[in-house]
Amino acid sequence: MLLLLASPPAWAQDDAISTPLTASPGDATRGRALVADRQRGLCLLCHPGPFPEERFQGNLAPDLAGAGSRWNEGQLRLRLVDSKRLNPDSIMPSYYRTEGLNRVGPAFRGRTVLSAQEIEDVLAYLLTLREEAPR
Amino acid sequence: MKRALPILLLAPLCLSASAQERRSGFENMARDTQAMQTDDTANPGMLWVLEGQSLWHQPAGPAAQSCASCHQNTEVSMRGVAARYPAWDEASAAPIDLAGRIAQCRETRQGAPPLARESQGLLSLSAYVGNQSRGLPIAPPADPRMDAAREQGRALYTARRGQLDLSCAQCHDDNAGRRLAGSTIPQAHPTGYPLYRLEWQTLGSLQRRLRGCMTGVRAEPFAYGASEYVAIEAFLASRAQGMALETPAVRP
Secondary structure: OHHHHOOOOOOOOOOOOOOOOOOOOOOHHHHHHHHHOOOOOOHHHHOOOOOOOOOOOOOOOOOOOOHHHHOOHHHHHHHHHHHHHOOOOOOOOOOOOOOOOOOEOHHHOOOOOOOHHHHHHHHHHHOOOOOOOOO | OOOHHHHHHHHHHHOOOOOOOOOOHHHHOOHHHHHHHHOOOOOOHHHHHHHHHHHHOOOEOOOOEOHHHHOOOHHHHOOOOHHHOOEEEOOOOEEEOHHHHHHHHHHHHOOOOOOOOOOHHHHHHHHHHHHOOOOOEOOOOOOHHHHHHHHHHHHHHHOOEOOOOEOHHHHHOOOOOOEEOOEEOOOOOOOOOOEEEOOOOEEEOHHHHHHHHHHHOOEOOOOOOOHHHHHHHHHHHHHOOOOEOOOOOEEO
16 A cells, blocks of 8 residues: 555656555456456457457557566556556556546546456456467 | 656657548548438438528517528528637627527527527537538638637647546547547547437537547536537637538448
């Protein structure tokens, strides 16, 4: 939690959140469903990924295939919690942040996009994505 | 070395709409949707144009005047009008968009009951008046009194908003032409409004479209008719200056 609250002096100095957000470990099956869910995870709006059953995947962002071999757990956790700490101009939503937002709709005010447990679930799923997308 | 990275990450963003060739959302559409727009007998928006034409000739208000009583020869009197809105409104000393002007004229000059935003009547009259400018280039007024609104519109366009924390520019300038799920992101040119949207299964205004883009990022939209929308409309018009009007367009 401290890590989340401390404002990092420079983007490069902490490029990971190594402590899990919850005591209970993430569940990769739930995580996969969240990633594919267009109302909850929203990931496939922007990212393509290894979801042969899902039509209409976005192409605004890197393929999720291989994410688990490109990044370690802590790095992926930071990307989900608040990717803007790595790249302030990122279009990727900060999934676990409620501060510093503008005109949030009443139904979403004060709520994070995903809960702590959901972040850990998505993370557990991303770590299973070891294989790069075919080129 | 590490300092240089953020600049590298910014590089793709520089290929913004200003550097791209301007394209109407029409260009992104499937052939059959394009054909639906260009063939008046297939374009559902033409039903609203016809409805607007009949309203235009309908007497209303205490003096039983129709729009046509004061604005004779619509093809001449309304030609090019839609292309220069939003414009400055002397009465309210503020910018006004075409739907706002039509509603104002109906209420204050015709003395007829007001027409609400997105009502069938106001959409139909807007489609009819807009249709008189089809094919004409968007020509925002040079009026310097409009400058503050255009600047406000630009600021609203580039500000991040909502739980998803995205600005209009991040989608419509930085990522135009790419796919957000199944939709190709257009450059957000206001060339076709009011238009028939297949997803709505009805005709809707530009403000309805803007509202949809705001709720899409989980932001609180403005109220219909709000000065913020008129400011965004004025900015989008200046950005699309010279592009041809398509009213009533069709969009997915």
